Amino acid sequence: MSELNETHDPELSSWVSSANTPGHDFPLQNLPFAVFRRKGTDEAWRGGVAIGDDIVDLAACVVAGHLKGMALEAARAASGDALNALMALGPGAASALRLALSRALRTGADRVLADCLVPQAGAEFALPARIGDYTDFYTSVHHATRVGALFRPDAPLLPNYKWVPIGYHGRSSSIGVSGQAVRRPTGQVLPAGAQAPVVAPSARLDYELELGVFVGPGNALGEPIGLDEAEAHVFGMCLLNDWSARDVQGWEYQPLGPFLAKNFATTVSPWIVTMEALAPFRLPWSRPDTDPEPLPYLDSPAHRTRAAIDIRVSAALQTPAMRARGEAPARLSESSFRHAYWSVAQMVAHHTVNGCNLQPGDLLGTGTQSGPDETESGSLVELTRGGRQPLTLPDGEQRTFLEDGDQVTFSGWCERPGARRIGFGRVDGTVLPARQAGPR
Missing domain, CATH: 3.90.850.10 (Fumarylacetoacetase-like, C-terminal domain)
Structure with a gap:
């Protein structure tokens, strides 16, 4: 079972201001995964992570070179049209990506991920995985x-x-x-x-x-x-x-x-x-x-x-x-x-x-x-x-x-x-x- 670590610190805030709204579902301490694309487009479906009212586009993060090591491996696995490859890597990979995103999105961090954000209001979603059973x-x-x-x-x-x-x-x-x-x-x-x-x-x-x-x-x-x-x-x-x-x-x-x-x-x-x-x-x-x-x-x-x-x-x-x-x-x-x-x-x-x-x-x-x-x-x-x-x-x-x-x-x-x-x-x-x- 997962243990508490620095990503759970309730005092952490984000430079994505909507994530700091009291009662918001998607503060910095959450960072859940989904598969999305922009509404009204034929863009490829890809994995994303919620932060406040926005989505971190993981495919864009990979292309921009903002991630390293196991976090990069996890983001690559989540860049396709389903999250199965990320799921297969096990909790260590997802945890490494969570830590890297948490640090990059915290108040005071360089806003290198700003160009990788997509507003949730302009997105549509697919099933997050290919569900075999x-x-x-x-x-x-x-x-x-x-x-x-x-x-x-x-x-x-x-x-x-x-x-x-x-x-x-x-x-x-x-x-x-x-x-x-x-x-x-x-x-x-x-x-x-x-x-x-x-x-x-x-x-x-x-x-x-x-x-x-x-x-x-x-x-x-x-x-x-x-x-x-x-x-x-x-x-x-x-x-x-x-x-x-x-x-x-x-x-x-x-x-x-x-x-x-x-x-x-x-x-x-x-x-x-x-x-x-x-x-x-x-x-x-x-x-x-x-x-x-x-x-x-x-x-x-x-x-x-x-x-x-x-x-x-x-x-x-x-x-x-x-x-x-x-x-x-x-x-x-x-x-x-x-x-x-x-x-x-x-x-x-x-x-x-x-x-x-x-x-x-x-x-x-x-x-x-x-x-x-x-x-x-x-x-x-x-x-x-x-x-x-x-x-x-x-x-x-x-x-x-x-x-x-x-x-x-x-x-x-x-x-x-x-x-x-x-x-x-x-x-x-x-x-x-x-x-x-x-x-x-």
């Missing part, structure tokens, strides 16, 4: 219990949950970056009281407030990754919306779990916050004394010391009527990854315990991040208790599930006394109507 986990016991009670009132939490980090393999081809327009899916559903299913557009479209974990260096097929080495195989984290068709899910999920209810769209934020940037926000990892102890491959003294991370996340909704009036999205809930029952390291260790080989750029979803209180629920199915208790928005509109034209926005951040607040930016997605002509 995507696995979505189920790390919130609070979400698992609440949703389980809706689908299985007699057994909300299945007996394996507290022993196994549950996950399923998702669909990488339908993952999009923030701004994704999501077509309402059509699928097979069983209407209430019906004896036979029908094919229809989902009437219970939902979001899931998640974090994404991008894999760094992979592992050889047949070679598990140990718990205490797991985070050396993780590049960083982003925001993730796992769109879900609850009516399709309720009919199809037994016995093999999610399928068409989940694979039609997943949206991630463009910015990846590195594990090194998250170091000041570590917490001890624990679970209730009444719960079973993790099996040895999922437990260690080092893991218990600081494997939890206090990443706060929130979900907001803007309806078409709100947008027409110029009203900001209404916040629906807020929670934290510190409540997760399973950690990032445990997800990686369990994913590979059978010898499964992860690859640079693979994506792991944390599952919906719901907290212990119902107001901290990370999905509409929880907030409305399966649609039985509609939410009333500030303008008087109500929602049980998402309607066409709704825009869902997630944000994420970390803050604590003695550390500089850092953020994840945001991830937006808008619901489009179902196709008029259904399958035949």
Whole structure:
């Protein structure tokens, strides 16, 4: 796990003045990665690092000769149309680049990177990596219990949950970056009281407030990754919306779990916050004394010391009527990854315990991040208790599930006394109507 170093100093400021704005997501202590180009151009996509309202163009840094050694090697690896090559180099390379950029962007440094800055307002973003495989986990016991009670009132939490980090393999081809327009899916559903299913557009479209974990260096097929080495195989984290068709899910999920209810769209934020940037926000990892102890491959003294991370996340909704009036999205809930029952390291260790080989750029979803209180629920199915208790928005509109034209926005951040607040930016997605002509 990353340790604190000079780049985390909360007193550091930048000659990029916007980075010093209180509450800004991208101060000098963050420096997250993305893939971008200028809007309205056919420029090549390339890697960049956020600083305040600007982006450090890493390809331009390489050409200008501002970097040396391992930092230069890392910038070259990040200069292409995806960050996989940088991810493959491991945490040492990304850390060297982070240190070099931190020093070059600090107040008092020569402004040699000034010509390498691109305003974020004039940029567009692509997926930050070529995602070969995507696995979505189920790390919130609070979400698992609440949703389980809706689908299985007699057994909300299945007996394996507290022993196994549950996950399923998702669909990488339908993952999009923030701004994704999501077509309402059509699928097979069983209407209430019906004896036979029908094919229809989902009437219970939902979001899931998640974090994404991008894999760094992979592992050889047949070679598990140990718990205490797991985070050396993780590049960083982003925001993730796992769109879900609850009516399709309720009919199809037994016995093999999610399928068409989940694979039609997943949206991630463009910015990846590195594990090194998250170091000041570590917490001890624990679970209730009444719960079973993790099996040895999922437990260690080092893991218990600081494997939890206090990443706060929130979900907001803007309806078409709100947008027409110029009203900001209404916040629906807020929670934290510190409540997760399973950690990032445990997800990686369990994913590979059978010898499964992860690859640079693979994506792991944390599952919906719901907290212990119902107001901290990370999905509409929880907030409305399966649609039985509609939410009333500030303008008087109500929602049980998402309607066409709704825009869902997630944000994420970390803050604590003695550390500089850092953020994840945001991830937006808008619901489009179902196709008029259904399958035949």
